Amino acid sequence: MYRRGFLTALASFMALGNNAVNAAPVILDQRPFSKEVLIEEARILASQPYVSRQMVPREWQELSYDQYKSIWFKEDRALWQGTDNPYRVDFFHPGLYFPQPVQINIVEGGVAKRLGFDFTLFEKTDQVPELPIDDSLGFSGFRLRTEIEKPGIFQEFMVMQGASYFRAIAKGQHYGLSARGLALNTADPEGEEFPDFTQFWIERPAAGDRGIVIHALMDAPSVTGLYSFAISPGSSTVMDVSAHIFARKELDHIGLGPLTSMFLFDETNRSRFDDFRPAVHDSDGLMVRNGAGETLWRALANPKNLQVSSFVDDGPKGFGLMQRPKAFSDFADLEAAYHKRPGLWVTPGENWGKGSVTLVEIPADREIYDNIVAYWRPRTSILSGGEHQFTYRLNWGGEPAPVKPITRVINTRMGKRFAGGYIATIDFAEHAVIPQDLSMITRHISVNRGTVSGGILQKNPETGGARLAFTFDPKGARSVDMRAQLMMDGHSISEVWLYRWTA
Numbered sequence: 001m002y003r004r005g006f007l008t009a010l011a012s013f014m015a016l017g018n019n020a021v022n023a024a025p026v027i028l029d030q031r032p033f034s035k036e037v038l039i040e041e042a043r044i045l046a047s048q049p050y051v052s053r054q055m056v057p058r059e060w061q062e063l064s065y066d067q068y069k070s071i072w073f074k075e076d077r078a079l080w081q082g083t084d085n086p087y088r089v090d091f092f093h094p095g096l097y098f099p100q101p102v103q104i105n106i107v108e109g110g111v112a113k114r115l116g117f118d119f120t121l122f123e124k125t126d127q128v129p130e131l132p133i134d135d136s137l138g139f140s141g142f143r144l145r146t147e148i149e150k151p152g153i154f155q156e157f158m159v160m161q162g163a164s165y166f167r168a169i170a171k172g173q174h175y176g177l178s179a180r181g182l183a184l185n186t187a188d189p190e191g192e193e194f195p196d197f198t199q200f201w202i203e204r205p206a207a208g209d210r211g212i213v214i215h216a217l218m219d220a221p222s223v224t225g226l227y228s229f230a231i232s233p234g235s236s237t238v239m240d241v242s243a244h245i246f247a248r249k250e251l252d253h254i255g256l257g258p259l260t261s262m263f264l265f266d267e268t269n270r271s272r273f274d275d276f277r278p279a280v281h282d283s284d285g286l287m288v289r290n291g292a293g294e295t296l297w298r299a300l301a302n303p304k305n306l307q308v309s310s311f312v313d314d315g316p317k318g319f320g321l322m323q324r325p326k327a328f329s330d331f332a333d334l335e336a337a338y339h340k341r342p343g344l345w346v347t348p349g350e351n352w353g354k355g356s357v358t359l360v361e362i363p364a365d366r367e368i369y370d371n372i373v374a375y376w377r378p379r380t381s382i383l384s385g386g387e388h389q390f391t392y393r394l395n396w397g398g399e400p401a402p403v404k405p406i407t408r409v410i411n412t413r414m415g416k417r418f419a420g421g422y423i424a425t426i427d428f429a430e431h432a433v434i435p436q437d438l439s440m441i442t443r444h445i446s447v448n449r450g451t452v453s454g455g456i457l458q459k460n461p462e463t464g465g466a467r468l469a470f471t472f473d474p475k476g477a478r479s480v481d482m483r484a485q486l487m488m489d490g491h492s493i494s495e496v497w498l499y500r501w502t503a
Contacts, residue, residue, distance in 0.1 A: 025079075025091070025115040025139075033105075033112040033201065038215060039226045039244050043387070045217075046224040046246035053100040053198060057132045060095035068096040070125040077121045078145070079106065079202075086205060087212055088145040088154045092161050093122055094137060101138025103199040112201055115139070142200070144212065146233055157233045163194045164218060164227075165260070168237045169342050170397030176261065176282035176341030177321055179394060181218055181227050182245065183255025183375045187308050187360045195220035197227070210234075222249045236397035242349075244389050251382040255358065255375030257346040257392050261321045263300040264367045267413040268499075272302075277332050280367050282341045283321035285409070286374050287399070287495075288357050291315035295404075297495040299412040300372060303361055303502045307479070310356040310377070319357045320345035321374055322399055324410055336367075342396045346376070349391030354379040407431035407465060407486070407494045414501070421473035426484060426497050430464035433493040434486075438466060442487040445470050449477035455484070478503045 055061065071093055075081075079089035094101045105112040117137040141161025145154040148171050158168040164181030184193040197216040205212050211232045218225040225245035232238045241257075265272060266279040273280075281300070288296040290313045298309065300321075322343035325331065331338040355378040364371035382388050411427040428434070435441070438457045445455050445468075455470030466486070474480050480501045486494035 025118045025121060027113045028116040030111050030113040033107045033110055035215060035226070035228065038201070038217065042217060042224045042226045042244065043246050045219060046248050046385075050219070050221045050248065053196070054136050055099045056094045056101060056136050056138075057134065059129065059131050060137075061099045063095045063128075065096065067128050070127045071122050072124075074121055074123055080204070084207065086146055086208075086210060089202060090143045090145065090156075091121060091139045092141045092143070093117075093119075094140040098140035098162060100196070101136075101140055102197065104139055104142060105199065105201045107201050107203040142202075144231075144233075148233060157237055158231065160197065160200065160214070160216070164197045164216070168231075168233070168239070168394075168396045170233070170237045171235050172340065173342045173397065174337045174340040176323065176338075177344055177372075178260045178370070179344060180258050180260065181216070181243070182223065182225070183258035183373065184220070184222060184251065185253045186255055186258075186358075186373055186375070187306060187362075188253060193220055193222055195223055195225075218245070220248075222251060223247055236395050239394040239396070240349075240391070241394060242389075242391045244387065245382075246387045247382045247384055250384045253377065254382065255373075255377055256352070256390060257319075257348075257394075258373060258375035259321050259344055259346070260370045261372040261374075262364070262367060262370050263302055263361070263372050264364060265302060267411065268299065269302055269414075271415070278329075279325065279331050279338070280333070280336075281323070281338065283323050283343070283372060284325060285322050286319065286357070286359050287322050287345075288313075288319045289317035289400075289403070290357075291317065293404075294492070295406060295495045296498055297409040298359060298498040299409070301361055301500060301502065302364055302371065303500075304363055305502070306363065307361050307500060307502065309359040309361075309500060311359075312356045314354045315351045316348060316355075316357060316376060317403075318345055318347045318400060319374065319376070320395075320400075321372065324408070343399055345395040345400050347393040347395070347400070348376075349393065352376055352378065352390070405431070405433050406492060407434055409495050409497050410463065410465070412497070412499065414499075417471060421471050422501070423469060423471050424482070424499070425467055425469045427460055427463055427467050428465045428486065428494055431493075433488075434466050435488070440488060441466070441493070443468060444483075444485045444487060446483045447472055448481045450474040450480055452482070457486075472501075474501070474503065 073090045104115045144158040145156050148155045160166040165178050167178040195218050198219045199217040201215040203213040214229045216227045228242045230240040261283040264280040286298040323341045358377045360373040362371035407428040410429045413425045443455045450473050452472040453470045460467045482499045484497040
């Protein structure tokens with residue numbers, strides 16, 4: 001829940017490294033590397049009872065937030081520092097939110113070398129108490145840096161730390177939403193299970209190679225698995241993910257390609273927050289391209305009660321959480337820079353079959369909480385002892401290229417009417433499919449409860465696009481699911497706008 005704020009604060013304490021000679025962590029042992037062997041190890045692990053990982057000493061666990069962020073990695077000690085390798089790897093120390101260390105291996109020349117924890121790789125202030133050093137210690141994760149904008153300047157673009165969470169950015173962006181390996185029982189009454197990436201293998205790129213490959217072993221009470229990430233940073237940071245998972249127990253509520261983000265408020269619920277900013281969120285909508293060829297835009301909400309929405313599909317083309325407002329004035333926040341947060345798009349590598357894109361919206365009163373989750377939920381369970389392979393691509397940055405000429409939703413506003421009920425406005429982007437004569441467009445607006453008007457369509461002089469406005473009355477209902485779409489000559493010329501209003 002607090003990872004975004006924690007990592008942002010930690011990063012602020014990391015000064016730019018110099019060109020010192022590489023002095024990476026010590027190597028504890030080494031063995032021949034094979035992805036096939038790692039998959040087999042995950043299969044064997046699933047046949048054994050789950051064993052929780054060892055915790056670091058109590059003194060490390062009891063570090064305060066300020067003390068934890070007062071320890072930072074020395075970038076001049078980064079892995080591959082002072083070499084012609086296109087990447088640098090920095091390591092995170094354990095403690096506080098990360099009491100169970102992970103094992104990190106470096107793969108070079110077909111050999112995996114296991115790294116040992118070395119506290120001399122870190123700097124600290126006098127706020128940090130004396131801490132015990134023993135064999136239970138290890139790194140809690142790592143970050144990757146490369147030359148993104150300027151030669152010789154190695155900038156951070158990816159972090160892997162905490163459970164199976166990871167996040168990345170594209171050129172010119174700030175960290176926002178996260179991804180994770182697998183979601184289990186999200187929003188279920190019995191509670192969610194969070195699988196861990198317990199071991200990593202980072203392959204050293206070949207000379208001139210702009211990509212990097214990372215493997216991660218997953219372990220949890222219900223599942224094990226081996227994930228492989230082929231990563232290419234740049235104007236869009238692309239990750240090709242292949243996963244092979246093994247069920248210890250029946251997995252009847254599993255989420256593939258899960259994304260986690262934050263939505264506090266925008267023009268739909270601005271009146272609930274006394275804040276100087278017009279909006280606060282890492283993502284403002286869930287975008288879905290379903291198997292039927294429709295493009296859906298579900299504007300996000302921050303409800304007062306937990307709510308789950310399912311978009312049933314067969315063979316999804318992709319889904320993602322997007323951040324469409326791109327102007328500083330959309331947020332007016334110089335520190336958070338929400339207008340520079342990335343979108344994240346998931347493209348299945350094969351037909352994922354029948355299931356649903358699932359959106360979970362959790363009530364939140366502060367922006368430190370990640371309260372939005374989206375994932376693909378297969379209709380068919382994975383039985384105990386079963387296994388499942390799947391692949392997908394993650395694009396961190398902007399949005400996927402359009403597959404048909406339709407106008408996008410760029411803003412949603414909502415508020416009360418003096419005469420009773422509510423008014424909603426949907427702004428669509430300027431697009432060639434929108435005719436000058438808006439009367440040629442057919443408006444489709446529907447609600448599942450209450451009443452709704454037919455709406456009016458007008459030109460928005462600031463955006464150049466069309467604005468659809470309509471009124472609705474819930475008639476006492478506690479929630480209303482809405483749908484709106486622009487049509488012309490029997491064809492859709494807009495995304496399908498969806499929203500769940502709650503009292």
